[in-house]
Amino acid sequence: MGWYMVKSGLNDNPHxxxxxxxxxxxLALLLIVSILWTILTVNEDKNAISKNHSSILRISYASLILLSLQITLGAFVAGLKAGFSYINFPFMGDSFFPPAIVIKLEPYFYNGVMLQFTHRWLAFVVFFSFLWILKISRSYQETQKYARILIIVGITQVLLGITTLMLYVPLALGVIHQFIAIILLMLLIKIIHILKHPMTPAAAKM
Ligand code: HEM
Structure with missing residues (x-):
């Protein structure tokens, strides 16, 4: 896939x-998730009692889908260099929505401005799903610990995204922003793993 991506245009025009x-x-993230899941499964307590965590598990899966979507949109924004189009927040130029002329300029999946608009606001939906996980994880001590970390890292990521945008996408901040997205993904996978395979019998009883 890396070869296929490079083939699309790193020769004359670096894009x-x-x-x-x-x-x-x-695919890179899928590899990371697979490795993490394997490590967690190898280290799990085989005697732990499984309990029905269906509601929090459902929210966690929904959050995982939203986060994956957000990460994909992030790649679209970076790939189209759309972070340079509007660098103020929360407005884009003078208005909340991008100007109608810009919206109509290109189809949605090629329209960097619209993709940036979706990426900036989907972030808050993703964050809301983290809050929801924290809310219903109150009765699961081990999950709650990771849900709290998820909130702290989530706030950092949203603030960092806004800062990256407003400072005209410095390379270092873009890289840290991508790295923190991976941390968020790993935290969510850890939470899902705990819910599906409790690490300790104590966690399962709660
Ligand atoms: C849950 C929150 C967020 C996640 C998980 C996330 C994730 C990502 C990811 C994975 C990338 C791709 C990085 C790359 O391929 O180089 C990206 C790019 C970007 N994100 Fe976010 N993001 C979040 C929130 C935000 C917010 C709130 C903003 C601004 C309002 C923002 C602005 C940007 C910009 C400008 C880029 C392009 C960076 C570049 O060109 O290198 N992000 N994001």
Missing amino acids: VSHFRLAIHQG
Whole structure:
């Protein structure tokens, strides 16, 4: 996939297809998630009693889907260099919505401005899903610990995204922003793993 992505245009004009970039990033994340899941499964307590965590598990899966969508949109924004289009927040230029002329300029998946608009506001939906996990994880001590970390890292990520945008996307901040997205993904996977395979019998009884 890396080869296929590079083939899309690093020769004369250093710009690759944002779709291929997103798939390449998605595959890298899938590898990270698979490795993490394997490590967690190898280390799990085989005697732990499993309990029905269906409601919090459902919210966690929904949050995982939203986060994956947000990460894919992030790759679209980076791939189209759309972070440079509007650098004020919460407005884009003088208004909340991008100007109608810009919206109509290109189809949605090629329209950097619209993709940036979706990325900036989907962040809050993702964060809301983290808050929901924290709220219903009150009765699961081990999950709650990770849900709290998820909130702290989530706030950091949203503030960092806004800062990256407002400072005209410095390379270092873009890289840290991508790195923290991976941390968020790993935290969510850890929470899902705890819910599906309790680490300790004590956690399962709660
Ligand atoms: C849950 C919250 C968020 C997550 C998980 C997230 C994730 C990501 C990811 C994975 C990328 C791609 C990085 C790359 O491929 O180089 C990205 C790019 C970007 N994000 Fe976010 N993001 C979040 C919130 C925000 C917010 C709130 C803003 C601004 C309002 C923002 C602005 C940007 C910008 C400008 C880029 C492009 C950076 C570049 O060109 O290198 N992000 N985001």
